[in-house]
Amino acid sequence: MKNRLKVLRAERDWTQADLAHALDVSRQTVNAIETGKYDPSLPLAFKIARLFEMAIEDVFEPAPRSDA
Amino acid sequence: MTTSRPDRSVHLASWTGAWLATTAAAVFGPEFIWNSDELLTVLAVLLNVGAGIGMIVAYVRHLEAIDEMMRRIQLEAMAISLGVGIVGGIGYSLLDATNLIAFDAEIGHLVALFGLTYMAAILVGLKRRR
Numbered sequence: 001m002k003n004r005l006k007v008l009r010a011e012r013d014w015t016q017a018d019l020a021h022a023l024d025v026s027r028q029t030v031n032a033i034e035t036g037k038y039d040p041s042l043p044l045a046f047k048i049a050r051l052f053e054m055a056i057e058d059v060f061e062p063a064p065r066s067d068a
Numbered sequence: 069m070t071t072s073r074p075d076r077s078v079h080l081a082s083w084t085g086a087w088l089a090t091t092a093a094a095v096f097g098p099e100f101i102w103n104s105d106e107l108l109t110v111l112a113v114l115l116n117v118g119a120g121i122g123m124i125v126a127y128v129r130h131l132e133a134i135d136e137m138m139r140r141i142q143l144e145a146m147a148i149s150l151g152v153g154i155v156g157g158i159g160y161s162l163l164d165a166t167n168l169i170a171f172d173a174e175i176g177h178l179v180a181l182f183g184l185t186y187m188a189a190i191l192v193g194l195k196r197r198r
Contacts, residue, residue, distance in 0.1 A: 024073060024135070025135040025136070025137070026134075026135050026137070026138060028137070028138075028194075028197070028198070029135050029136070029137040029138070031198075032137055032197040032198070037196065037197045037198070038137050038140075038197050040136070041136050044136060
C-alpha cells in the first residue's frame with residue numbers, strides 16, 4: 001500500500017519523532033509506514049488521516065492488483 | 069521524543085532476571101547451598117514457579133504497551149519460535165528415543181533453541197521493516 005505520509009509530514013515541517021508522538025507509536029513504526037515496509041492497521045490509518053485532516057483515501061492508496 | 073506508552077521492558081527484564089535467579093537456586097541450591105533439605109527445595113521450586121508467573125504477566129503487559137508494528141514483530145517471532153520448538157523438539161526426542169544420538173535429549177537444549185530462534189526472528193522482523 002502506497003501512502004503520502006512523508007510528503008504530508010514534510011509539508012508541516014514535522015520530524016518522524018513528532019509524528020510518532022502524535023500517533024502514539026514508535027519512530028521506527030512511522031519510518032516503516034513511510035517507506036512502505038509496514039501497512040498500518042485500519043484504526044491507525046484513520047488516526048493518521050484524522051491528524052492530517054484528510055480522507056483516508058487521500059493519504060493511503062492501495063497497491064495495484066497483481067491479477068489486473 | 070517519546071510516546072505516551074509506558075515502557076514495560078525494565079519490568080519484564082526484572083521478572084526475567086528473578087525467574088533465572090530462582091531457576092539457578094532451585095537447580096544448584098539443593099546440592100551446593102542447603103544440602104538437599106526437602107523443605108527448602110520445595111520452597112525454591114514454588115518461588116521459581118511464582119517468579120515464572122510474574123514473568124508471564126510482565127510479558128503480556130509488555131505486549132500491551134508496545135505499538136502495533138512492534139507487537140506484530142513479537143507475535144511473528146513467537147509463532148516461528150513455537151513452530152521451531154515443536155518441530156525441533158519432537159525431532160530431537162525421536163533421535164533420542166531411536167538411539168540415533170549417543171546422549172539423552174535435555175529440555176535445556178530445547179529452551180536454548182527456542183530462545184535463539186526467538187531472538188533471531190525478532191532481529192529479522194526489525195530488519196525487514198527498517
